[in-house]
Amino acid sequence: xxAFTKLTAIAAPLDMANCDTxxxxxxxxxxxxxxPGYDKLAFHDIRFNADGxxxxxxxxxxxxxxxxxxxxxxxxxxxxxxxxxxxxxxWDFGIRCVIxxxxxxxxxxxxxxxxxxxxxxxxxxxxxxxxxxxAQPGAAISVDLDAxxxxxxxxxxxxxxIDANSKERLLKGLDDxxxxxxxxxxxxxxxxxxxxxxxxxx
Amino acid sequence: xxxxxxxxxxxxDRHVIVTRGGNECLLHIDRNFVHEGxxxxxxxxxxxxxxVRKPRQTIAVADHYAPTRNREQGINAVxxxxxxxxxxxxxxxxxxNDIDRYYDLDSPQQGIVHVIGPELGITQPGLVITVADxxxxxxxxxGAIAFGLGASQLKQILATQCLWQKKPKLxxxxxxxxxxxxxxxxxxxxxxxxxxxxxxxxxHAIEYAGSAMRALSMEGRLTVCxxxxxxxxxxxxxxxxxxxxAYLNGRHYAPRDALWDQALAHWRxxxxxxxxxxxxxxxxxxxxxEPMVTWGTSPEQALxxxxxxxxxxxxxxxxxxxxxxxxxxYMGLTPGMPLADIKIDNAFIGTCTNGRLDDLRAAAAVxxxxxxxxxGWVSPGSTTIKRxxxxxxxxxxxxxxxxxxxxxxxxxxxxMSGDTVPAGExxxxxxxxxxxxxQGKGARTHLMSPAxxxxxxxxxxxxxxxxxxxxx
Numbered sequence: 001x002x003a004f005t006k007l008t009a010i011a012a013p014l015d016m017a018n019c020d021t022x023x024x025x026x027x028x029x030x031x032x033x034x035x036p037g038y039d040k041l042a043f044h045d046i047r048f049n050a051d052g053x054x055x056x057x058x059x060x061x062x063x064x065x066x067x068x069x070x071x072x073x074x075x076x077x078x079x080x081x082x083x084x085x086x087x088x089x090x091w092d093f094g095i096r097c098v099i100x101x102x103x104x105x106x107x108x109x110x111x112x113x114x115x116x117x118x119x120x121x122x123x124x125x126x127x128x129x130x131x132x133x134x135a136q137p138g139a140a141i142s143v144d145l146d147a148x149x150x151x152x153x154x155x156x157x158x159x160x161x162i163d164a165n166s167k168e169r170l171l172k173g174l175d176d177x178x179x180x181x182x183x184x185x186x187x188x189x190x191x192x193x194x195x196x197x198x199x200x201x202x
Numbered sequence: 203x204x205x206x207x208x209x210x211x212x213x214x215d216r217h218v219i220v221t222r223g224g225n226e227c228l229l230h231i232d233r234n235f236v237h238e239g240x241x242x243x244x245x246x247x248x249x250x251x252x253x254v255r256k257p258r259q260t261i262a263v264a265d266h267y268a269p270t271r272n273r274e275q276g277i278n279a280v281x282x283x284x285x286x287x288x289x290x291x292x293x294x295x296x297x298x299n300d301i302d303r304y305y306d307l308d309s310p311q312q313g314i315v316h317v318i319g320p321e322l323g324i325t326q327p328g329l330v331i332t333v334a335d336x337x338x339x340x341x342x343x344x345g346a347i348a349f350g351l352g353a354s355q356l357k358q359i360l361a362t363q364c365l366w367q368k369k370p371k372l373x374x375x376x377x378x379x380x381x382x383x384x385x386x387x388x389x390x391x392x393x394x395x396x397x398x399x400x401x402x403x404x405x406h407a408i409e410y411a412g413s414a415m416r417a418l419s420m421e422g423r424l425t426v427c428x429x430x431x432x433x434x435x436x437x438x439x440x441x442x443x444x445x446x447x448a449y450l451n452g453r454h455y456a457p458r459d460a461l462w463d464q465a466l467a468h469w470r471x472x473x474x475x476x477x478x479x480x481x482x483x484x485x486x487x488x489x490x491x492e493p494m495v496t497w498g499t500s501p502e503q504a505l506x507x508x509x510x511x512x513x514x515x516x517x518x519x520x521x522x523x524x525x526x527x528x529x530x531x532y533m534g535l536t537p538g539m540p541l542a543d544i545k546i547d548n549a550f551i552g553t554c555t556n557g558r559l560d561d562l563r564a565a566a567a568v569x570x571x572x573x574x575x576x577x578g579w580v581s582p583g584s585t586t587i588k589r590x591x592x593x594x595x596x597x598x599x600x601x602x603x604x605x606x607x608x609x610x611x612x613x614x615x616x617x618m619s620g621d622t623v624p625a626g627e628x629x630x631x632x633x634x635x636x637x638x639x640x641q642g643k644g645a646r647t648h649l650m651s652p653a654x655x656x657x658x659x660x661x662x663x664x665x666x667x668x669x670x671x672x673x674x
Contacts, residue, residue: 017525018400018500022637027618030239031267031284045639074521076401079434080637081616082336084242084352102401105370105436106336106350113354127521163368165226176354177250180362183220183228187364190219190230198328200457200465201232 002115003173004145007096009069011141011153012059013130019073020080021107025089027081034088042089060093064138072129072141073100078107087114097143099150101126112166115173117145119160128152145171206475208372209441210407213347213472217330219364229367232329234359235315236262236301238288240334242353244295247360254299256363261324262296263305264289265314267619268611270581276308282620299360311454313584313610316340316554320424321584323453327442327469332359337554337634338437339430343423344450345442345472347407350431370436371481373403376412379489384668386564387422388556388632388651390414390486391429392494392504398484400502403435406482409474410440414488420449421560428555429634432501441473495541495664496636496649498529503636504649505541507666513537532638533646534626541664546648548629549578549659550641551605553615556632556652557583559590565652566596568667569603574659578605581613581621605659617641630658 016023029041047058054061060068071090077100078086087110090098096116101123103111111118121129132153133139139153145167150158168174180187195202207215219228236244247253254260267288269279280286289307296304305312311322316337319325327345332338334356341348351365359365375394395402408430415423423440430438440446447466450456457465492506505512514530514537517523530537535544551557551565562582580600582588588610591597597607614621615633617640623629625644632655633640636647648664657667 015521015524017521020635020637022635022640026639026643027616028622028643030618031282031288034242045643050643076404076434079400080336080431080635082334082350082352083239084334084354087352088242102404104434105404106352109355110352113352163225165223165366168223176358176366177252177361179222179366180228180358180364183364186220187228187230187362191363194216194230198465198468200461201329 001173001175004096004115004117004170006142006144007069008140008142009096010064010067010138011070011072011129011133012065012068013133014059014071014073015130017074018076018079021078021083021086021104022080024078024086025083030083030085038089039092042093062137067094069094069096070141070143071095071098072126072133073098074126075101075123077103079104082106084110087111087116091116099126099129112170113176115170117143117170119143119150121150121158121160125158206477208474208478208480209345209409209439209472210347210372211478212474213328213330214369216328225368226366227369229330229365231332231359231363231365232259233324233331234260235319235333236260236292236356237265237315237333237335238267238292240353240356241288241291241295243334243356243360244291246353246357248298252361254301254360257300257302259363260301260360261303262292262301263312263315263318264292264307266612266616268307268312268609269619270608270611270613270621273307273609285619310585313586314554314557314612316428317557317583317587320344320420321453321586323450323456326450326456326465327446328472332365336431337428339435340424340428340554342430342437342439343420343427344446345439345469347437347439349437370407371405373406373408373435373482373484374480375408375410376483376485377410377414377488378412378485379414379487381414381417381488382491384493384653384671385488385491386651386653387418387425389491389494390488391426392496392501392649393488393491394486395429395433395501396494396504397486398433400432400500401434403430403433406435408433408435408438409480410438415440416443419560420445421558424558425555429501432634442469493651493654493667495654497533497535497541499532499636499638500529501634501636501649503529507541507664509541511535511537511539511541542666544648544664545628545662546630546658546664547576547627548623549574549576549655550614550629550631550633551652551655552581552583552613553633554583555634557581557587559587561632561652562587562591562596565656566599568653568656568670569605569660570599572603572660574604575662576659578659579608580605581608582610585610614641623647630655630664
């Protein structure tokens with residue numbers, strides 16, 4: 001997994017509450033294998049018209065935002081389906097960090113598992129950041145994971161919370177399986193105890 | 203005296219192998235299900251040179267891409283090469299990892315993963331169950347901790363049978379009151395979601411309690427737990443009781459004889475202790491509840507059938523007004539119009555939410571001797587349910603009414619198998635998500651109970667089923 005430490009990049013405002021993972025990648029594309037062109041599937045049905053042309057009003061189709069690496073979204077981002085492809089398509093598009101007032105739990109975990117940083121900031125802060133980004137297209141936001149700090153386009157700082165273990169993994173680019181393997185002896189002892197207490201599961 | 207514990211805490215604590223950094227637990231996973239969509243995880247596992255560590259604790263089933271037409275042709279009924287590849291990849295990954303408990307398209311026990319788990323007795327109280335599918339919350343109806351996850355965490359489970367997890371917060375939803383005639387588990391959960399919102403339970407495990415929950419059948423409890431994810435919850439649970447044990451007894455994977463007695467003693471110890479603490483409490487009285495339908499593009503946009511389409515101008519703030527406007531626009535509705543005036547084009551009965559035998563019986567009871575005026579199709583939740591329904595003659599009632607009687611799969615709930623609703627058309631659906639494009643690009647979905655879908659199919663518009671059954 002790629003480590004996440006600091007990022008200063010163009011941020012795109014996504015003014016849409018409850019952006020579900022079906023919106024991030026529609027179900028009919030889940031049978032596509034990840035490869036060249038996968039980035040085109042990100043937000044497909046709100047990004048492209050039926051004839052394949054770009055929907056001019058969609059934020060990621062506007063010039064400075066095409067290079068966005070940060071999304072500032074609204075409440076309950078990534079709710080709904082557990083599809084991890086929602087992270088893959090955003091990653092392939094170039095997104096490395098999503099800032100939102102709240103996330104769907106499964107999607108939040110999926111971002112962390114792929115080296116993408118989900119940042120929770122208060123609703124009013126996200127709304128203010130989106131307003132600033134709409135007013136100054138192409139403005140940058142800085143995210144410092146170690147300091148747990150976001151710096152807005154106007155230089156204002158916002159502290160964010162993240163679980164210490166998730167932070168460590170992201171900073172070092174650690175993979176969960178490696179962390180599990182350190183406990184092989186405990187796991188085997190646990191499994192013996194568990195099955196002897198619940199033998200009907202054998 | 204020991205601190206009183208919730209059911210969730212009792213089960214969770216029993217599955218913690220080690221705790222790291224204070225709050226992160228390495229959890230043992232008792233049962234993990236895989237389906238065609240699990241190909242990303244299997245691929246990553248193979249690239250790491252790893253194999254499934256516990257094939258006997260892994261159950262595989264083809265459901266998301268299962269063809270619901272021409273099923274007698276098996277895999278040949280899947281004509282799209284990419285869809286066929288999904289089903290083929292599952293078979294290959296299952297074989298490469300020695301997974302014997304595999305229910306393929308031709309299996310008499312094939313069905314939707316969240317339907318066959320309970321049906322085969324794999325889903326039991328006190329277990330920790332995972333599936334790379336958000337509706338895994340369904341299995342919690344048995345008093346299990348069951349949650350969905352993505353491909354990376356699935357890979358971790360396949361490789362180790364363990365998962366790093368932070369303990370969620372706990373929410374109790376107490377549902378009391380006598381359930382009125384014509385009101386079902388689906389109406390209850392839609393009312394819960396309308397009340398707390400789609401992010402209302404984010405970060406929480408829900409335990410459903412109260413007299414109305416106790417009165418529900420296992421099928422009803424499965425419907426309620428299924429849509430916990432639509433309220434944002436990590437999982438939903440109901441404490442096991444005699445209803446649970448009666449359902450489980452005799453199922454294929456349920457324990458027998460002395461092991462049954464031992465299991466039963468354990469299961470009876472699982473309900474939460476008096477005085478156990480929850481982080482959040484919600485209550486709902488269902489005695490005045492009426493059949494519910496969704497009008498918009500989020501499951502929280504649900505109202506009783508007698509209501510009207512909301513006016514976006516009355517939204518609490520600008521963001522909410524924009525959201526309501528977009529929903530009204532996408533759904534092609536007019537603010538203020540009665541929900542009962544909304545005309546539909548399609549009716550779909552099935553899914554892990556409402557594709558069980560009780561659901562098919564409820565719809566058939568409304569349809570018997572009547573004809574539908576729209577396109578309608580039924581995809582039973584499992585192939586077993588399909589056979590049971592046929593043995594009872596339900597298939598004849600559906601077919602005589604004008605419904606197409608199809609094979610089992612996820613079908614038009616997730617619309618990945620090609621069972622889509624055409625753009626601009628409206629579908630009365632027993633499924634769980636009314637998101638934009640969920641049932642097909644541009645499709646408009648109204649969620650409701652099976653009996654309400656049957657009523658809508660008969661009249662061609664959203665209809666209070668009680669007007670047809672004499673309940674009102």
